[in-house]
Amino acid sequence: MAVTFFVPVGSLRAEGPTVLDMEAAVKMGLERNQSLQAVREQVKGREYGTKSARGAFGPSLSSSYGYTRLDERPESRVPTGDPQEPFRTRHGSRDRWELNINIHQPLFTGFNLLSTYEKSKLAHEQSKSQLSRAELELVLEIQTSFLDLLAARESVRVAEDSLTRLNSHLDVSRSFYDVGLVPRQHVLEAKVDVSEAEQELISARNRVDTLESRLNMLLGLPRNMEVVYEGRLEFVPFTLDLDESRDRALQNRPDIFIADKSIQMALQDERITASDMYPHVGATFDVFRRGDDPTVSGSAMEDRSEWRAGVQMQWTLFEWGRTYYAREQARQETRQLVAEYEDLLQNVSFEVKSDYLLIQESRQRIKVARQGLEEAKESYRMAQARYEAQVGTSTQVLDAQANLTAAEARLINAESDFLKAVASIYRAMGEKNISLRAN
Numbered sequence: 001m002a003v004t005f006f007v008p009v010g011s012l013r014a015e016g017p018t019v020l021d022m023e024a025a026v027k028m029g030l031e032r033n034q035s036l037q038a039v040r041e042q043v044k045g046r047e048y049g050t051k052s053a054r055g056a057f058g059p060s061l062s063s064s065y066g067y068t069r070l071d072e073r074p075e076s077r078v079p080t081g082d083p084q085e086p087f088r089t090r091h092g093s094r095d096r097w098e099l100n101i102n103i104h105q106p107l108f109t110g111f112n113l114l115s116t117y118e119k120s121k122l123a124h125e126q127s128k129s130q131l132s133r134a135e136l137e138l139v140l141e142i143q144t145s146f147l148d149l150l151a152a153r154e155s156v157r158v159a160e161d162s163l164t165r166l167n168s169h170l171d172v173s174r175s176f177y178d179v180g181l182v183p184r185q186h187v188l189e190a191k192v193d194v195s196e197a198e199q200e201l202i203s204a205r206n207r208v209d210t211l212e213s214r215l216n217m218l219l220g221l222p223r224n225m226e227v228v229y230e231g232r233l234e235f236v237p238f239t240l241d242l243d244e245s246r247d248r249a250l251q252n253r254p255d256i257f258i259a260d261k262s263i264q265m266a267l268q269d270e271r272i273t274a275s276d277m278y279p280h281v282g283a284t285f286d287v288f289r290r291g292d293d294p295t296v297s298g299s300a301m302e303d304r305s306e307w308r309a310g311v312q313m314q315w316t317l318f319e320w321g322r323t324y325y326a327r328e329q330a331r332q333e334t335r336q337l338v339a340e341y342e343d344l345l346q347n348v349s350f351e352v353k354s355d356y357l358l359i360q361e362s363r364q365r366i367k368v369a370r371q372g373l374e375e376a377k378e379s380y381r382m383a384q385a386r387y388e389a390q391v392g393t394s395t396q397v398l399d400a401q402a403n404l405t406a407a408e409a410r411l412i413n414a415e416s417d418f419l420k421a422v423a424s425i426y427r428a429m430g431e432k433n434i435s436l437r438a439n
Contacts (some may be wrong), residue, residue: 019229021230026139054120056116060104063099067097070433095292097295098287110277110280116269123265130254138218139425142215144423147416149422150416152204155409156208181390248430249430250348262337266330269333273330278433279313282312286308290302363418365417366411379400383401422436
């Protein structure tokens with residue numbers, strides 16, 4: 001059995017204020033919303049992080065340049081016949097300048113560099129899914145606000161109709177009172193209800209203004225930009241059943257992808273932590289220039305330059321279990337993420353089912369509310385006719401009017417809840433359906 005729902009539609013005007021229907025509003029929000037732009041910047045930053053981690057595989061080039069002042073000139077001792085009196089001579093300068101250029105190439109780091117690079121790639125991929133999730137949340141927020149705006153406008157219409165009916169009844173009551181057919185109490189009761197209806201209308205109009213401002217904020221619009229949000233409620237089908245909806249959610253939800261990447265990143269953290277258990281091997285090449293002046297051009301007693309090349313291994317053999325327990329901690333964090341991943345799958349299935357059941361409920365409420373509205377209209381018509389014929393009371397008219405207003409409000413709420421449930425289930429399925437039309 002197909003599920004049907006309403007969707008706002010509208011046309012864009014060529015001149016005057018910018019006119020947006022829901023689809024155009026969502027598109028504009030995806031382009032201009034600053035919170036979404038912040039997530040895009042995060043994605044770009046993670047991309048640079050991946051490039052940075054990749055650069056660690058290559059050789060590093062460093063240099064140093066320094067000056068040392070000795071307390072005295074270097075001394076050389078030459079043995080003589082008397083061991084107590086060697087021949088002493090001082091040479092060179094007390095000033096020593098040195099320039100060093102070093103190239104270091106890591107050869108093996110216990111898989112630290114490789115794991116760090118793999119983790120950075122996973123973080124970049126995860127950030128893309130975080131962007132998709134943020135887009136889904138923004139789409140739902142704009143759609144919900146847009147639908148609330150349409151419902152609020154309908155509430156304004158209902159409040160205006162209610163006020164019109166109450167003013168009409170007040171006029172009839174005054175006419176009857178003027179000719180002595182009803183007591184003054186009927187007029188006072190009608191005035192009280194008119195006052196209440198005026199307050200309801202003020203509140204309804206304020207809610208429209210508030211929702212329009214919220215949409216402007218979500219769309220990232222400048223304060224001086226004139227925007228008109230247009231739409232009406234149009235009946236279209238929703239054809240997915242519960243199993244199809246759940247399957248789409250498990251396949252498309254960014255949350256699931258994010259959780260999976262978190263597990264893979266935790267596994268890389270395990271390898272990074274365990275890398276301290278292995279030896280670290282690196283090759284170095286150094287070039288030195290020395291001298292007794294800032295030009296490091298040598299001195300009378302030493303060459304001005306030399307170079308050295310070598311391979312070095314560093315291996316920490318014992319640290320009282322620090323590395324072992326750190327690795328075990330990383331493993332426990334991985335197990336925690338796996339458990340959270342399984343819980344997320346259950347929550348996703350529940351969200352889809354909850355939204356699907358709300359669609360079914362709201363659809364039935366719409367049917368019942370429409371029937372109730374027709375009955376409330378007929379009841380009000382009959383109560384008004386009986387009062388004008390002086391066979392009914394003013395209280396009956398006011399009660400029938402209140403029932404009619406409540407019936408109209410129930411229909412608006414049912415339609416709004418239905419649409420918001422449809423928007424929510426698309427978000428739960430991980431799909432950006434900006435128009436709410438069936439895919």
